Amino acid sequence: MELQVNSRQMRFYDPIARRKLLTPQEESLARQQAEERVQRLAKKLRELNIDPDSL
Numbered sequence: 572m573e574l575q576v577n578s579r580q581m582r583f584y585d586p587i588a589r590r591k592l593l594t595p596q597e598e599s600l601a602r603q604q605a606e607e608r609v610q611r612l613a614k615k616l617r618e619l620n621i622d623p624d625s626l
Contacts, residue, residue, distance in 0.1 A: 573584045575591075583592040593601060613623040 573586055575582055575584045584590070585592060616623045
């Protein structure tokens, strides 16, 4: 784990995964977007007469 400064912002960085760690706000937004995507895909499966809960 590293602490890096970019654009006047300090961020934690995971050099093994080669990615920055999300802030709590970014994490919340990513989770919300993922849930919305899950709902859209479940709706599409239901339109195709596939029960997403059976997969």
